[in-house]
Amino acid sequence: MAQLSLRGIKKSFRNVDVLHGIDLEIGDREFVVFVGPSGCGKSTLLRLIAGLDPMSGGEFLLNGKRMNDVPPSRRGIAMVFQSYALYPHMDVYENMAFGARLMGLDKGEVEARIAEAARMLRLEPLLQRKPRELSGGQRQRVAIGRALVRKPQVFLLDEPLSNLDAALRSEVRLEIARLHRQIGGTMIYVTHDQVEAMTLADKIVVMNAGRIEQVGSPRDLYETPANTFVATFIGSPRMTLVDVRCEGERLVLPNGGSVHVGALPDVGELKLGLRSDAVRLSRTAGGDGFAGQVVYTEYLGDNAYVYVRLADGTLVAARTGPDDLFEPDHMVTISVEPGSVHLFSAGDGRRLVP
């Protein structure tokens, strides 16, 4: 059982506020991913949960018990560090045994736990090796193993894949997902990579500049982003935002055509969010839709992305079939699927219904 409640958590370093009051509930066995750009405070929040840094304000409850003044090792939390932080002078076995021994477990129990973790992570042949004799992926597994032997209620993972190469990354990602199913603890995972967030999370927490922008399932975030920040952060290629004006059931781009999207709130100016799969391109210039000029095409094998510049200079990405290649500088017309556009307020960027 692990139920975490963060209530109004604040953190400032000297006079700089890094976190401005974080409220968050995390349920048992949940896989939660904190995602956001560099410097948004996600790692800081993780370190506060771990107890490595003191909070400047707010409360952290674990299973209803206040944890603010409990030292890190008594919280029942284990952490996997970005750099792995393996003890370089100890072999793999000792690295895993260090924490277990400090918990006051007897020798047999320590051995049993290490054996179990080693089996689960396929570390058995590596137990006598020093960290410097291991590959990046192996070090990563040792770091996870060290967390496992403490049998924590909550696992914290701080950008665990950022030091691995691309091929290994997707492999270890699967491994972590499998591990979560197998041991069933609550996991909090920090990353700046939205693909990791989308593929792993039960619940994604999008953070920006020390605040939570939105909390929800990957699907929620993709389909109904709460604001322009979440909308552009989640999804690849990025959602394009176009400044348009409402006129009846049409959205008008000054000097650039208009699109029909159905019933609209009566707000005048707004931002139209277009994902690459909501955009249709046609080769005939001057049709019904936004006029644009092809800038370049990214060919990816199973499909291609065509980047089109609109009259106001905005670059729109459109997904097309791999055979559907558009030459640069061609004039095209962009139409949209009425059901798949996102509308945001022109002022504060909040989502407008629908």
Place this chain on the structure above:
Amino acid sequence: MSAGASTYGDRRGILGALGRDGLLQVILVANTVIMLAPIVIMVFSAFKTTPQIFQSPFGIPDFTQVANFAKIWSETNFLRYLLNSFFVTGTSMVLILTLGTMAAYAIGRYQFTGASFILMFFLAGLTLPLKLAIIPLFMLMRDLSILNNQLSLIFVYTAMGLPTTVFIMTGFIRTLPSELEDAARMDGASEARIMWSIMLPLVRPAMVIAGIQNVVPIWNDFFFPLVFIQNDSLKTLPQGLTTFMGEYTTDWGVLFAGLTLSAAPIIVIYILLSKQFIAGMTSGAVK
């Protein structure tokens, strides 16, 4: 580079013949000869009589002639001096490395007001030659009534060694990844255990550097024992060996034999520890 090399290659200068690495080798070999020559001459002279030293200073001696060593053994308290030197140097080194590492760990890792002032305070000690303060030091030792006591030497040496040690160790500790300490903290280690089990093994190469930096001048020091120690049974090696350096005549052969014996332990320590310089302990800790 390749164009220039082929142009000058025709002339076959020393750089052309040997290349850059070859020149480096020549310099290193020359340096080795310059460094080793005095030591070799010292050892050679230890096996010669004084007239022989002046007749053929560079000649290879008869190594079976150990009269000089026998004389040291029979006419001085050599073993006593050696033990005194070991005691004074050893105790000073233990104090320097223990206190220096602890101070450096605090300065390098904990954030507190005045941390940089304390570091500057230690560094100021680097610029201060303690020998200038010999008269106040003498009065201080007199007032503490530890004149003619090895404690006086140990205190002065510890004070002399701390600045370099703190300087070297603080720089080194700051380069160690702090995530290691965080990891140990998550594992439930106390601050003392983090220092002992995690940091100490990692800072060992720096401790060796700081140690060698300090052990040589302390072992060789002649000045402070000369001022503070009068009792023959408390003298250190360099001081004790001056028995053979008379005002009018000096028995050079015996003196060189004594110097050879006194330099030997330091050379052995240096050779044993030099491996540690190279050991890259942190590789593999963090990527």
